[in-house]
Amino acid sequence: MNIPAALFSLQNQVNAQLGGDISWVMNILFYVVFIVFIFYGQRLQTYVMIREVEGSLYKLKYIKEEGRKITIETIKEIGKPQTDPTARVDRFLEYFTISPQSLDPAGIVWKLEHILDVRDIRFKDEVKLMAPSADETQTNNLENTLEAASALNFIYKVIRHYYLLGKKTLSLYVIMQIQMILPMIMKEAEAYASALKAFAYGQPIGDGAGALVAARLMHGYEIRKLEKDCVVATVPFEGRTAFIVKAEGPGGNVGKPGDAVKQVIEENKGKIAMIVMIDAALKLEGEELGEVAEGVGAAIGGPGVDQFKIEEELLKYHIPINALVVKEDVGDAVSPLRKEVFDSIDTVIARIKEVVSERTKEGDKIVIAGIGNTIGIGQ
């Protein structure tokens, strides 16, 4: 609403009804407000935005502190460390990873893979030092818990940076940048807060939809370990031989599906009729939670190393690839598995059967890869 116009109209009404001294005071008041809004309108808007960001910052600080507290309590409970892990946890929350230089992009995937491997090993070692009594599954869950706490810490610091910068410069444009995307950031922070508990308790999360499909298909069959925290089972499927691949559960783990799928293809000398990948995908507002969509391409998120490796193999042996995704929003993807997503697993399996029957012949070999964090999902 145009404030000066509204005030002007109000002033006219008061003038008409009261007249005299009050009318004169209202006149002065109107001009004062008008002049103030002309010169300080933007400044006032900045203050309003700063207050709004400040409110969210309080909430973020609370979530971050709670995350840290939950992480320390879980480490103490599961890991039974001899010394207080607080200082080590605080140090972990500040860890960073520098991505490789991309001025000359040739070979960057391998550099990125190396950096990620080093990071993974470092994280695992740190967790083992913090929680010496934790078994492998618990170590993986604790690593995920720490990563969620670290993400919350990072979000808080970035918002605080823009808030303080906005307050210091009183620039509308500095504070506006963060105020505009604040609802999405808060949603993400709340999702991570919810994920913390799920990781600490080892509950399955929404991102595990793909892994759950693979687990359903391979359960009861002989399971063999593959490259880097993945497993495979050879399963008869609609008259075909299916190699079902997933990350090894039930600990919080995504494995290296790129290497696992590559290994299966190489073991079969490229004689694979089709690859089907299943993953959770971000839904758009208005789409139903647990909706299943079908397409082509490597359905896998993350930094891109695994996707690259799978695509290289596809190209080498000219293997067609199909993808099935289960739609979820960011909150559902990292928080405990929703019933809607769980119920969609049957639909996904029915769709895989359809795709395989329509696009391959009996006796063919196929690869079905369930992608995602397998926390709380065995095999």
Place this chain on the structure above:
Amino acid sequence: MTETKATAPTTRISAFLLTIVFITLALSFAALIFAVYILEQPTEAETAWILILLGFLGVGISTYVLFQTRRRISKLKIIVPPVTTTIECKKCGFKNVREFQRGDYIFKEGENCQKCNEKTLITAIYREVKDKEKQKMPF
């Protein structure tokens, strides 16, 4: 940094905001009392009504702001949704649904079945969210 120190400012209401609210509240009450006092003089009736209007407006706004601040504080908690575990008997199909316990995972073998004494299996772990009635959208 101790935990108490770290969490204390989170729940604190801005002192500046509180001061403004209480000053507004005090001035509004003063205006109301003054209005009642001058209402007794028939010549000043118009001024009295204006003061009553301003007084109620001030009381209303400050109460609303205080209520909003209180609501913001009460919202500050991480909600842990209830998660259920479904255990099924492979032989007789007996189903048992209970609250999730640490160590549960899908396809974990559980205790023996209450009915046929066969091994049970955890077949589902999920949370059910009762969505608020969705607003009808034309698209």
